[in-house]
Amino acid sequence: MNYFLRLSVLLVGLVVSAGSYAANTVQPLTTADDLGPKVEQPFEFPHNRHAGNADKGGMEINCMYCHTYARRSMVAGIPPVQKCIGCHQSIESVRETPRIKKLFEYWEAKKAIPWKKVHDLPEFVRFNHERHIQRFVFAQNKPVQEACGYCHGDVKTMTVARRQKPLSMGWCVSCHQKDHPVDATSTKTTHGPNDCWQCHK
Amino acid sequence: MIENSFNRRNFLKVLGWGGATAALSGCGNTSVEDGKEFVTSYVETADYIIPSIGTYFNSTCAQCDAGCGIMGRVREGRVLKLEGNPKASINNGKMCGLGQAGVQAHYNPDRIREPLLRNGDRGEAITWEKALGLINEKVGGVNAENIAFLTGVVSGHDKALLKNYLDALGSGHHYVYEAVAPSVIRAANKKAYGVEMPRLRLDKAKVIVSFGADFLGAWVSPVHFSQQYARFRKPDSGERGVLVQVESKMTLTGANADRWLAIRPGTEGILALGLINALAAAGLSVPGDVAAAVGGYTSERVSKDTGVSAEHIGKLAALLKERSPSLIIAGSAAEGYAHGSQNAAAIALLNQILGNVGQTVEAPSSTPFPQMAPTTGNRLALQSLNDNMAQDKVKVLFSYGTNPVFTAPATMKLKENLKKVPFKVVFAHYMDETAVEADLVLPLNSAMEDWATVIPEYVAEGAQLNIRQPLMEKLYPGTLGLGDILLGLLKYRRPDEYNGFEDFYSYLRNAMVTNKDALGGASKDGDTFWEAALSHGGVKMVGEPVNLSGNVSATTLVVPAPFVEDATYPLHLIPAVSASMRDGRNANEPWLQESPDPLTTIVWDSWVEMHPKTAAKLGIVEGDIVEVASKSGAMKAQAYVFTGIHPDVISVPLGYGHDAMGRYAKGVGANAFKILDPVFDKETGELAMHETRVKVTKAGKRVIIVKDEGPAGGNQMGRKIAVRLTSNKVNLSEEV
Known part of the structure; x- marks a missing residue:
């Protein structure tokens, strides 16, 4: 009898705590910065010029215009040189600047630009860009720069990208424990999966 | 092989230390390579190329000569895994383990890199x-x-x-x-059917009698035959086909057979003629000269010569008479003797007498x-x-x-x-x-x-x-x-x-x-034709069917009496062609060394397969290092005692024992090719692979055989995990 009493108390406690958890307000998904190393690239790509705000001289280009694979693949990918040239062949004003000259050198030699990885995870971690972009950008209608920024920081203010967040497991989990709406219109909340095998396959 | 001195305890110790070292090095030293590793980057790329998502391209397997169509998964410009090409008529999207190892031939660290x-x-x-x-x-x-x-x-x-x-x-x-090729059989087929390699319709046959053709393992086109075999076992008509395998050493196909008949090596032709005689006696119409030629092959004599009991010969003849069409296949076990051509001819004659030519033995197409x-x-x-x-x-x-x-x-x-x-x-x-x-x-x-x-x-x-x-x-x-x-x-x-x-x-x-019209591309322009050919992995051509010809005759057929015993070299050596190793050309692909032999489950080494009776007579137990000596040479390997072999026979797999080639092949096992005796098929002049006589002696050492099966072998340590029926309790044995 005593046993069942204890069990029911436990169950009630669980239900109450679960209820209070669900009733929590949606928590912000931004976190503190933790800078990664400076990465030497073949030439400086000015993210601020391409993605920055117009009042600061930026073009406000959508992240996914160049990192086109992010929404349909595990990796965001680097655009092929072809894509850079697609625009730059008709932008005469900067054609003779050192960086663009370098870009055209690679294009004419038909050589891929050896960009270095700025965000790398250990081989035993599987991070999927597609899932995150589909959730935040397409289901929740979050601005693209905000959604990418949860992990990549405020890229529109950088030239060469630099790691801004720790990208450690604890950091991932801290976000996966927070609630966020299921989609843009819903009042229901959910959080990221916390099963080991979601990331460690 | 694991030597006795390196026992399980030491093995576990090493494993423990290895594990600890791995754990230590894991601390604070992950594989994160910010700023070191390069991102996959392209100059130009097709729309369908998405990093991290595989793209499939069709090609043709080169691991053996069967020519199966393959499909390679390519990601970030690297081929990762091979699958069968579903459009390929030979393998219909299926693939074998040998083919899978193709990526290891490609990424092999021992490849030569410059002239x-x-x-x-x-x-x-x-x-x-x-x-x-x-x-x-x-x-x-x-x-x-x-x-x-x-x-x-x-x-x-x-x-x-x-x-x-x-x-x-x-x-x-x-x-x-x-x-390793069925060259004697090709010559015999040419005589009997008019073509070297007719199409064998396993799927149409109701009974298959295979004389040592390992068509599920390593013979001619095993992936294709495996699929036909599945349809033969479960046909639309519902009547399950019966497979009888006659051979001296059990192959993978033999292990799948309803009845495996251990035959004295070299007497396959005698059994074929005996079956013709039995069929004639049972009322099958047999041409006069054939009947006369096989008249002497009474069931008693054949049974005495071949070691196959008269009861089984009778059952087999009755089965062949009752169920038609059947298919008789001559394989490497029949052709590997000085009278290999005669054996193959006798087996072809059995096919002809049974009326299988044109039914299950079909004409192939010629190529334009x-x-x-x-x-x-x-x-x-x-x-x-x-x-x-x-x-x-x-x-x-x-x-x-x-x-x-x-x-x-x-x-x-x-x-x-x-x-x-x-x-x-x-x-x-x-x-x-x-x-x-x-x-x-x-x-x-x-x-x-x-x-x-x-x-x-x-x-x-x-x-x-x-x-x-x-x-x-x-x-x-x-x-x-x-x-x-x-x-x-x-x-x-x-x-x-x-x-x-x-x-x-x-x-x-x-x-x-230029030749697209003859290659089935008459209606397409050049570029479209070429793109389609690449995307399909090949083209279909318009071929003329070759007519099967050849006469049914026994006049030139002289199958010799069984071997006489050789006192010095009492055993027959069967060099086995395994599904992974074949002739040894792929021995440097570690997956193939690592995948266990289907019957013995041995990995990474040669072995000498022998019957328990033979082993007992020689005082050999599993793991004894034995010397196999022929007139032409000797080799050493570990003994493996196995009931799926005739007591007069020992068998050693081919393909092992390289002394060059690469890190995975070199020094693994012993080379059985080297000790083969120079005996040749009398008609074709081919080296008779099964003619070598050997003696086996203990070389003194004993090792633990590295294999997948448990220490008690097929006995499941007495736990009866999978219940085994003795063959006389299986229903099918009433027929076979």
């Missing part, structure tokens, strides 16, 4: 320009009669180019050699381009090349797709004769036993980097031309494909004809598009 010219004991890296120039100089300096080209099976445009090159040199010496039809090889070719080398008739030798120094029996003295050839050019993937002897080694592209067309010997339906296309960029810039090398050599000889082609790709594309 090597002999300088004393060493190979010195040279450029392709210099290598091809040197070859041209050498062939120009000798009489064309003294140039010899030794290859494995060749077909398609490679074969056409090779012939053009030999014509340009003015030499007709092209030797096609296959170490005979210059590209496959040239199959045999062991006689190597024999005649060897004779010519011994008589100093060969001054320049090319070797492609074979490894004769490894596969030739020691009695041929091939290695010594090879030394008499002043200039030897070997096309190779690895520094194998033959490449080591070469003066010039030309490194080949892997099958995943190469362009080629392939017409397999055994085509499942119609006529077809398979395409092998690169699945990724070359790993090493210094390798070339056979086509490119031949084209380069032809440019020296026939510049007007070939200088217009930049590389073999442009030659191939031009040749295919």
